[in-house]
Amino acid sequence: MKIVIVGAGEVGSHLAKLLSREEQDIILVDDDQGRLSTIDANYNLMTLRGSPTSFNVLKSAGVESCDLFIAVTPDETRNVIACSMAKSIGAQRTVARIDNYEFLDMHNREFFTRIGVNALIYPEYLAAQEIITALNRSWVRHWFELHDGEIILVGVKLRENARIVGMQLKEFAMVEHNFHVSAIKRHHETIIPRGDDRICENDILYFTTTRDHVDELLEICGKVHKRIRKVLIMGGSRIAVRLAALAGDTYKIKIIESNLEKCRRLPEKCPDCDIVYGDARDIDVLREEGISDMDAFIALSDSSETNILACLTAKELGASKTIAEVEDIQFISEAEGLNIGTIINKKLLASSKIFQILLDTDVSSSKCLALADAEVAEIEAKPKSKITRGPVKDLSLTRDMTIAGLIRDGQGMLVHGNTVIQPGDHVVVFCLSGAIHKVEKLFN
Amino acid sequence: MLLRVMGWLLMIESAFMLVPLVTCLIYGESDYMAFLITVAVTFAAGALMTFCIRPSYSSMAKREGFLLTALVWILFSCFGMLPFLMCSTPLTLSDAFFETMSGFTTTGATVFESVESLSHGINMWRCLTQWIGGMGIILFTLAVLPMLNHSGGMQMFNAEVTGITHEKLRPRISQTAKGLWAVYFVLSAALCLLLWIGPMDFFDSVCHALSSMSTGGFSTRDDSVAAWDSTYIKIVLTIFMFLGGVNFALIYKAGTGNFKGLLHNDTLKAYLRIILCMYIAFAVTIAINGQANSISSVTIDPLFQIITTISSTGLTVSNFENWGSFIIALLFILMFFGACAGSTSGGAKVDRLLYLLKNTNNELYRSIHPNSIRSVRINDSIIPPETVDKVIAFLCIYVMIIALGGMVLTALNIPLVDAFFSSFSCVSNIGLGAGVTGYGGSFEVIPPAGKWILSMLMLTGRLEIFTVLVLFTPAFWSK
Numbered sequence: 001m002k003i004v005i006v007g008a009g010e011v012g013s014h015l016a017k018l019l020s021r022e023e024q025d026i027i028l029v030d031d032d033q034g035r036l037s038t039i040d041a042n043y044n045l046m047t048l049r050g051s052p053t054s055f056n057v058l059k060s061a062g063v064e065s066c067d068l069f070i071a072v073t074p075d076e077t078r079n080v081i082a083c084s085m086a087k088s089i090g091a092q093r094t095v096a097r098i099d100n101y102e103f104l105d106m107h108n109r110e111f112f113t114r115i116g117v118n119a120l121i122y123p124e125y126l127a128a129q130e131i132i133t134a135l136n137r138s139w140v141r142h143w144f145e146l147h148d149g150e151i152i153l154v155g156v157k158l159r160e161n162a163r164i165v166g167m168q169l170k171e172f173a174m175v176e177h178n179f180h181v182s183a184i185k186r187h188h189e190t191i192i193p194r195g196d197d198r199i200c201e202n203d204i205l206y207f208t209t210t211r212d213h214v215d216e217l218l219e220i221c222g223k224v225h226k227r228i229r230k231v232l233i234m235g236g237s238r239i240a241v242r243l244a245a246l247a248g249d250t251y252k253i254k255i256i257e258s259n260l261e262k263c264r265r266l267p268e269k270c271p272d273c274d275i276v277y278g279d280a281r282d283i284d285v286l287r288e289e290g291i292s293d294m295d296a297f298i299a300l301s302d303s304s305e306t307n308i309l310a311c312l313t314a315k316e317l318g319a320s321k322t323i324a325e326v327e328d329i330q331f332i333s334e335a336e337g338l339n340i341g342t343i344i345n346k347k348l349l350a351s352s353k354i355f356q357i358l359l360d361t362d363v364s365s366s367k368c369l370a371l372a373d374a375e376v377a378e379i380e381a382k383p384k385s386k387i388t389r390g391p392v393k394d395l396s397l398t399r400d401m402t403i404a405g406l407i408r409d410g411q412g413m414l415v416h417g418n419t420v421i422q423p424g425d426h427v428v429v430f431c432l433s434g435a436i437h438k439v440e441k442l443f444n
Numbered sequence: 445m446l447l448r449v450m451g452w453l454l455m456i457e458s459a460f461m462l463v464p465l466v467t468c469l470i471y472g473e474s475d476y477m478a479f480l481i482t483v484a485v486t487f488a489a490g491a492l493m494t495f496c497i498r499p500s501y502s503s504m505a506k507r508e509g510f511l512l513t514a515l516v517w518i519l520f521s522c523f524g525m526l527p528f529l530m531c532s533t534p535l536t537l538s539d540a541f542f543e544t545m546s547g548f549t550t551t552g553a554t555v556f557e558s559v560e561s562l563s564h565g566i567n568m569w570r571c572l573t574q575w576i577g578g579m580g581i582i583l584f585t586l587a588v589l590p591m592l593n594h595s596g597g598m599q600m601f602n603a604e605v606t607g608i609t610h611e612k613l614r615p616r617i618s619q620t621a622k623g624l625w626a627v628y629f630v631l632s633a634a635l636c637l638l639l640w641i642g643p644m645d646f647f648d649s650v651c652h653a654l655s656s657m658s659t660g661g662f663s664t665r666d667d668s669v670a671a672w673d674s675t676y677i678k679i680v681l682t683i684f685m686f687l688g689g690v691n692f693a694l695i696y697k698a699g700t701g702n703f704k705g706l707l708h709n710d711t712l713k714a715y716l717r718i719i720l721c722m723y724i725a726f727a728v729t730i731a732i733n734g735q736a737n738s739i740s741s742v743t744i745d746p747l748f749q750i751i752t753t754i755s756s757t758g759l760t761v762s763n764f765e766n767w768g769s770f771i772i773a774l775l776f777i778l779m780f781f782g783a784c785a786g787s788t789s790g791g792a793k794v795d796r797l798l799y800l801l802k803n804t805n806n807e808l809y810r811s812i813h814p815n816s817i818r819s820v821r822i823n824d825s826i827i828p829p830e831t832v833d834k835v836i837a838f839l840c841i842y843v844m845i846i847a848l849g850g851m852v853l854t855a856l857n858i859p860l861v862d863a864f865f866s867s868f869s870c871v872s873n874i875g876l877g878a879g880v881t882g883y884g885g886s887f888e889v890i891p892p893a894g895k896w897i898l899s900m901l902m903l904t905g906r907l908e909i910f911t912v913l914v915l916f917t918p919a920f921w922s923k
Contacts, residue, residue, distance in 0.1 A: 002615070020615075023616075025614070025615035025616055025619075026615050027615050033828065040612075041598070041602060042506075042598060042599075043598065044597065044598050044615075044616055044617050045615050045616075046612045046614065046615040049825070
């Protein structure tokens with residue numbers, strides 16, 4: 001598939017790198033040669049220097065024959081115009097990154113389709129949604145819903161009070177039939193577990209399960225569901241504003257912002273929130289605003305380091321759930337090892353959203369949710385493919401992949417050793433990074 | 445991982461060796477045993493490396509890219525020299541290695557006093573090594589092995605392909621490699637056909653097509669192209685050697701209907717201008733020296749000599765020694781810079797000459813107007829100063845390597861001029877016989893140690909210095 005990406009910023013380059021590994025033809029366009037050179041020399045893709053809103057540049061990038069055009073420059077109007085131009089030249093499908101909530105409104109959809117923008121990506125909105133999910137299930141580290149929630153993937157960090165700590169996986173599987181432990185993240189390493197692996201304290205376990213059984217996990221992992229009511233946000237960023245709008249009156253939100261100008265403007269955008277002028281890095285300020293009574297603390301300032309440290313401080317001061325926005329991708333793995341509830345990254349969210357759009361254009365391709373160093377793919381089993389030849393336990397799968405569940409006729413179910421996969425099933429596969437090609441071979 | 449990739453490459457080489465094997469069988473020559481053994485050994489070694497070693501890690505970074513590229517060229521020569529050792533006219537180890545390296549790097553320097561006494565199979569293999577090396581061993585592998593179609597392949601591509609910046613034709617590296625090889629293959633086939641129509645027989649035309657398209661310069665006759673004494677052959681070869689000196693990416697684009705890029709390419713324009721100026725200088729000098737005794741001696745002969753030198757093919761016309769020493773001086777300049785980057789030619793490349801001249805011009809202007817900002821512009825885009833620095837560094841090291849090589853050769857009791865000329869000739873991958881300076885008929889007279897040194901110089905020149913030199917820096921090996 002030929003994909004043109006415009007804008008080699010953080011989202012653009014992350015996507016380009018990701019997709020070039022997925023055997024796609026990538027052309028990356030930006031008007032800054034400096035950003036392109038390193039990517040050009042190190043990744044299997046083509047780069048082109050030039051303005052994203054120039055017909056000449058778009059033509060020489062081969063937009064007229066491309067399947068997907070993605071505009072992710074920092075400027076929203078530029079993205080929309082580039083998409084519109086690309087569509088008029090002949091791009092199959094266009095995606096623009098925007099930062100205006102109004103554009104997402106259903107009433108305006110028709111306008112964008114008319115000018116040639118097929119899909120809109122709004123990373124701040126995606127981040128706000130992610131935060132809401134995390135707040136609703138405060139005991140969960142990761143929560144992915146596949147196929148409209150038929151299969152649910154839950155990442156939980158185990159403390160010493162979990163009754164399954166110390167169990168071998170095969171013992172666990174004998175007691176509980178409704179869960180499949182698909183991956184274990186221990187320290188910085190992701191393991192695809194086997195029956196004789198033991199569950200340890202401080203592991204993050206990724207369970208695959210169906211909708212009806214999710215709540216049983218609470219008891220198994222020794223977690224208590226805590227309804228979150230009072231939320232303290234550090235930094236009145238766009239995500240905070242969007243979050244306040246999405247949450248409505250479910251939560252009582254207090255925002256601490258250190259810029260007075262911003263503080264003055266915030267009440268207009270989020271009328272139901274308390275706005276506090278102050279520096280949330282200051283422990284006295286946190287105490288004064290009642291951090292110990294807060295159910296959740298969300299750090300959304302521009303600096304990843306500040307967010308991580310602020311979350312750790314808040315946790316010590318008594319906040320039960322912490323969420324940090326970490327924009328430096330390199331920090332994510334490190335931050336996950338710390339005592340922070342959930343990590344939010346706009347770029348990963350935007351890329352994974354674009355992956356889903358890719359899935360819509362190309363049905364045979366898989367959808368990947370990237371964990372730290374493992375991938376989750378939902379793949380359709382083709383007729384006569386290797387995977388359908390017998391019960392899963394007889395397929396002699398390699399150690400770097402595991403089949404977690406499948407969706408047959410729109411119904412989610414877990415996969416056991418005796419399950420036979422049928423052609424047309426959508427199968428959820430966990431694999432370590434790099435093994436995805438092996439997985440695809442099995443299914444084709 | 446490194447070994448695994450090298451294993452694959454060796455198996456590809458063994459596939460190429462089937463060509464001379466078949467040639468031997470067709471002509472009923474005894475050398476087929478040599479090739480049979482070589483094919484078997486190479487294939488076995490390749491298969492062993494590929495299938496018996498489990499890669500401990502699968503990623504390839506810059507370091508591995510450089511190392512692998514340099515090692516592959518050496519390894520290819522090691523296996524490629526086996527037929528020379530085992531054939532009916534066996535060579536010594538250092539001679540065989542020199543001959544093979546000279547083939548793969550398209551230098552075209554030979555140790556054989558008489559190539560006519562060699563079997564058809566051996567001659568075919570000599571020309572074939574040039575053809576493989578001309579476009580690049582790695583590039584061929586990138587085109588056929590999907591395994592390298594990732595960023596590791598990218599590193600190898602960068603380490604092998606000539607030129608300052610590496611233009612990609614298509615988004616994926618294997619598509620780029622396929623495109624370039626398609627151009628190369630089509631041109632070679634066309635050349636072969638045209639030569640066959642002329643006075644050459646099929647075998648000679650195939651060999652000459654292989655060695656001329658790759659701008660290598662091996663021949664099947666002792667007198668080289670002069671053996672046929674045919675103006676037709678000279679014209680055809682001149683045209684194709686010229687094409688061999690043009691950036692293949694440009695030819696590919698022209699082939700897909702993009703002629704605009706061809707006309708607006710500064711390097712190509714400079715290449716044409718150099719040829720034109722040189723032609724005028726040659727013609728005038730020939731006339732002054734009273735050698736203009738026929739039409740061809742002022743038209744096709746000098747043109748053929750210019751093109752064969754600038755494209756680093758290194759053939760010679762019969763009477764060019766009589767043209768005067770000024771001509772030889774001009775040839776030195778042509779040898780030094782060679783043709784366009786991204787072609788099969790050797791030398792420091794016209795691109796770099798262009799950068800150098802434009803930058804020098806700017807520097808001179810700046811000495812009068814110190815505050816002016818001027819940048820080097822090539823093909824309507826501004827070249828960042830770091831790239832210009834790199835080009836200048838390259839040219840300095842290039843000259844230093846030639847001088848160093850020459851110096852070491854003088855230590856082996858080779859006369860001063862010949863030592864420096866041989867070193868120059870090998871680094872530029874031209875392989876113009878040492879005969880030019882009147883020292884022996886071929887490179888055979890150089891002592892064994894000198895041959896090993898020259899082989900390394902050829903490799904350094906072919907991989908454009910940095911790829912080889914970087915292996916000798918401590919920073920490369922320290923983690």
